[in-house]
Amino acid sequence: MQTYKIAVLSGDGIGPEITSEATKILRHIETRNAIRFDLTDALFGATAYFETGTSFPKETIEICDQADAILKGTIGLSHEDSKKIPVDDQPERGALLPMRRRYDTYANLRPVYLPPSLAHFSPLRPEIIGAGIDALIVRELVGGLYFGHKTMGINDDGKRFVHEQLEYTEDQIRRVLHIGFELASKRKGYLHNVHKSNVLKSSVLWNEILEEVQLEFPDIKVEHVLVDAAATYLCLDPSRFDVMVMENMFGDILSDQGGGILGSLGLMPSACIGPEKSYYEPSHGSAPDIAGKGIANPYAMLGSVAMMLEMSCNMDAEATNLWNAMQNVFVHGFTTPDLARRGKAESVISTAEFGDKVLEELDRMPVPQN
Ligand code: NAD
Ligand code: IPM
Ligand code: MN
Numbered sequence: 001m002q003t004y005k006i007a008v009l010s011g012d013g014i015g016p017e018i019t020s021e022a023t024k025i026l027r028h029i030e031t032r033n034a035i036r037f038d039l040t041d042a043l044f045g046a047t048a049y050f051e052t053g054t055s056f057p058k059e060t061i062e063i064c065d066q067a068d069a070i071l072k073g074t075i076g077l078s079h080e081d082s083k084k085i086p087v088d089d090q091p092e093r094g095a096l097l098p099m100r101r102r103y104d105t106y107a108n109l110r111p112v113y114l115p116p117s118l119a120h121f122s123p124l125r126p127e128i129i130g131a132g133i134d135a136l137i138v139r140e141l142v143g144g145l146y147f148g149h150k151t152m153g154i155n156d157d158g159k160r161f162v163h164e165q166l167e168y169t170e171d172q173i174r175r176v177l178h179i180g181f182e183l184a185s186k187r188k189g190y191l192h193n194v195h196k197s198n199v200l201k202s203s204v205l206w207n208e209i210l211e212e213v214q215l216e217f218p219d220i221k222v223e224h225v226l227v228d229a230a231a232t233y234l235c236l237d238p239s240r241f242d243v244m245v246m247e248n249m250f251g252d253i254l255s256d257q258g259g260g261i262l263g264s265l266g267l268m269p270s271a272c273i274g275p276e277k278s279y280y281e282p283s284h285g286s287a288p289d290i291a292g293k294g295i296a297n298p299y300a301m302l303g304s305v306a307m308m309l310e311m312s313c314n315m316d317a318e319a320t321n322l323w324n325a326m327q328n329v330f331v332h333g334f335t336t337p338d339l340a341r342r343g344k345a346e347s348v349i350s351t352a353e354f355g356d357k358v359l360e361e362l363d364r365m366p367v368p369q370n
Contacts, residue, residue, distance in 0.1 A: 003036040004313050007067035009044035009060065012091065013286025014296035014351075015073025021298040021355030022071060022305045028359050029309070029318055032367045040067070044099075045075030045091035045286075055085075055094035064099070069312035070279035072099075073301065078288035100142050103279065105272035106172065107179040108141040108251060109307070110283050112238075112258035112268070117331050121263035121339050128236065129261075135241040136183060137258060139251025140176040141272055143168045144202070146248050166202050168247070173209045179273070180245030181217040187242055190221040194230045194246035194254065206247065230254060234261060255283050264338040266297025271307040278312055280304040294350045297336035302326055302358060317368035325361035329354060332361075 006026070010019035026037045042060040049055045055075075064070050075091035076082070082090055099105075114122060116131040148165030155161045184191040193210055197203035207224070214222055225233065227250045233240060234257055246254065259265035265284035272279045282300030290296055302322065310319035330339075335346040336354055349357070 001034055001036050003038050004068045005038045005040070005066060006308075007060075007064045007070045008039050008041045009064075009070065009072040010041065011045040011073040011075040011286065012047050012077060013074055013288050013291040015045070015075065015286055017291075017294060017296050017351050018282070018298040018301035019071070019073040021351060021358075022073075022301050024355050025302060025305055025322065025358060025362075028362060029315075029322075032362070033315070033318060035313070035315070044072065045095050046077050046081075046085060048095065049085055049089055049091065055089055055091045056098050061102070064103075064277075064279075067277070069277065069308050070099075070103075071305065071308060072279055072281040074282060074284065074286040076286040076288075081288070097146060099279065100272065101147065103272075103274040103277045104142055105274040105277075105279060106140060106142045107176050107273040108137075108139040109183075109271045109273065110137040110139060110251070110255040110258065110268060111135075111270075111303070112137060112241075112255070112262060114262050114267070115327055118327060121267070121330075121342050122261055123263060123342065124235070124238070124261055128238070130239055133238045133241075133261065135238065135258070136187070136243050137251055137255045138176065138180045138183060138243060138245040139255060140168075140172065140247045141251075142248075143172045144248035166200070166249075168202050168205065170205065170209055173206050174213060177206075177210055177213045177245060180243055181213060181220055184220050184243040185217060189219060190223065190242055192223050192225055192230070192241055192244040194225055194227050194244050194250055196227050196250070198226060202247065227254070231257060234258070259284065263342055264297055266300050266336065266338050267303075269300045269303025269307055271304065271311055273311065278308075280308040280312075294352060295337050296351050297338050298351050298354055299326055299336075302355075315368070321362060321365040321368070322358070325358045325365060328361045328364075329357040332357075 010016040042063040112135040114132040119129050119132040122129040145166045148167040151163040195203040259268040268283035270283045306319040306322040309315040334349045340348045
């Protein structure tokens with residue numbers, strides 16, 4: 001039987017709560033398909049640090065190295081609790097960025113998607129959100145400010161200073177733009193290039209390379225938009241966007257704004273694609289404010305599972321079933337608390353109940369015939 005080895009990194013905060021819904025779904029998918037998921041749990045993040053003294057332990061690295069794909073929950077502590085860990089060992093710098101670098105997961109796909117049936121979740125007025133939104137942020141994930149050279153110290157005047165470089169090579173830019181163009185060809189045939197070339201030299205190089213890559217995709221219409229204006233258009237007219245490609249830091253910020261226009265960060269899944277290995281995680285964080293209460297919305301995590309099924313397990317039909325099942329739970333009047341305020345008299349359910357209802361909905365879907 002086809003078997004996929006999956007490293008499961010549940011992480012911190014709401015990570016374990018939403019990850020256990022993800023594994024529940026994977027186990028259920030095994031019962032419907034001739035497939036096996038060899039799931040291996042591994043410590044990652046602050047939880048790993050407190051248990052082993054490092055956020056990305058050697059055993060975890062080995063498990064990830066051997067996996068076909070990695071499914072990650074969330075990492076990170078609250079602002080106050082972060083101070084319990086030395087800056088360079090904190091889960092963001094000590095685990096997540098090293099994982100992105102190790103597997104060179106350069107293309108981070110973050111769908112900003114609300115089908116018409118769920119458009120009421122958006123805080124945007126109906127005349128703006130219209131029949132929902134279907135945009136896709138393609139975020140460069142292993143370059144830029146995040147990975148540039150960093151120094152902190154005392155200058156000649158005895159003042160503290162910090163120096164943080166934004167670095168890109170042309171190859172790094174070209175490969176993510178390629179993904180942007182390819183996705184635009186498969187979707188609506190246009191691409192928004194989000195940049196800041198009026199100030200940043202990195203964007204000047206980015207745009208130069210974009211013009212070169214564009215020659216390979218003569219049918220794709222490119223719209224250039226400055227990142228600050230893009231933030232406004234996302235609020236005022238989100239339907240103008242389809243595929244949006246951008247560098248690392250811009251993508252971090254605009255994708256959380258994406259969560260804002262959908263109505264919750266809990267609706268933002270993501271896939272982090274590397275040349276050999278990909279990993280899948282929700283775009284949101286560990287939500288320390290709601291952790292341990294069983295009320296987190298697992299949709300972003302389960303959507304990340306759907307992206308894994310499609311992109312790492314060759315299971316497109318079952319991925320579509322999972323998306324539909326998740327949306328049907330909402331359509332049938334259930335919601336987690338994050339979306340209840342904008343719901344239509346929904347019954348508010350827990351993280352685990354949401355997972356159970358997804359299983360019920362999945363069972364109403366035809367089993368794919370391979
Ligand atoms: P956050 O995304 O954790 O939370 C922001 C807000 O969104 C909170 O009110 C939270 O309750 C809500 N929220 C997020 N996900 C939700 C869900 N699934 N269901 C319901 N509500 C949800 O961002 P933050 O508070 O700025 O960061 C908390 C920690 O998470 C920090 O340590 C940060 O570094 C880390 N972080 C990790 C990742 C990751 O693992 N990839 C991503 C972003 C932030
Ligand atoms: C994300 C997160 C990470 C990022 C942090 C936790 C390092 O915010 O995945 O969006 O900034 O990339
Ligand atoms: Mn982020």
